[in-house]
Amino acid sequence: MPSHFLLLTLFALFVSIVFAVLLRDDGRSQLRFGTLLFGGFVASAVLLGWLMYPFPL
Amino acid sequence: MPVREAAAERAQSANPVLVSLAAWAVPGAGHLWFGHRFKGLVFLVTLPLMFAVGLWLNGRLFPFELSQPLVALAALADVGVGLTYVVAKALGLGRGDVVAITYEYGNAFLIVAGLLNILVVIDAWDIALGRK
Numbered sequence: 001m002p003s004h005f006l007l008l009t010l011f012a013l014f015v016s017i018v019f020a021v022l023l024r025d026d027g028r029s030q031l032r033f034g035t036l037l038f039g040g041f042v043a044s045a046v047l048l049g050w051l052m053y054p055f056p057l
Numbered sequence: 058m059p060v061r062e063a064a065a066e067r068a069q070s071a072n073p074v075l076v077s078l079a080a081w082a083v084p085g086a087g088h089l090w091f092g093h094r095f096k097g098l099v100f101l102v103t104l105p106l107m108f109a110v111g112l113w114l115n116g117r118l119f120p121f122e123l124s125q126p127l128v129a130l131a132a133l134a135d136v137g138v139g140l141t142y143v144v145a146k147a148l149g150l151g152r153g154d155v156v157a158i159t160y161e162y163g164n165a166f167l168i169v170a171g172l173l174n175i176l177v178v179i180d181a182w183d184i185a186l187g188r189k
Contacts, residue, residue: 007159014166018099
């Protein structure tokens, strides 16, 4: 069964690739912007996950 | 003739509506039309793949139910991915398994793949009008 973390990472990867290629024109800035987006997505998901940890369902 | 000049010339002679229709039907087709090969290929691979992952995760292709505006909006987003949606519907995929643990993930993948393709179509439209 796929893990939640794996799925959110995959989602972040797809979205980052499309945004980076769409919004930047040269390869170097696409890579830079894409990496930044991907890192931001994953880091904010982990951070929000930990912030929600104390709250019950 | 340099690639950029050739692409600009093609953009001037292209019909923006036709380009947008092609870009909607086949993700990346609009960019390939103008010679942006790398961008076009990335969209062509990434967006249908994202949509396929959504189907694999038991996501649902929402029906156009105007009595439920959010469902109708989700359906509109799903259609954004173009012919991939039509093929999936024709094959009877995307029924959605609401008790599957990955159901909501699947929906997110399906909806966002469609919305991203709409952004790609808008970008192709801008190129066709010479704004980019």
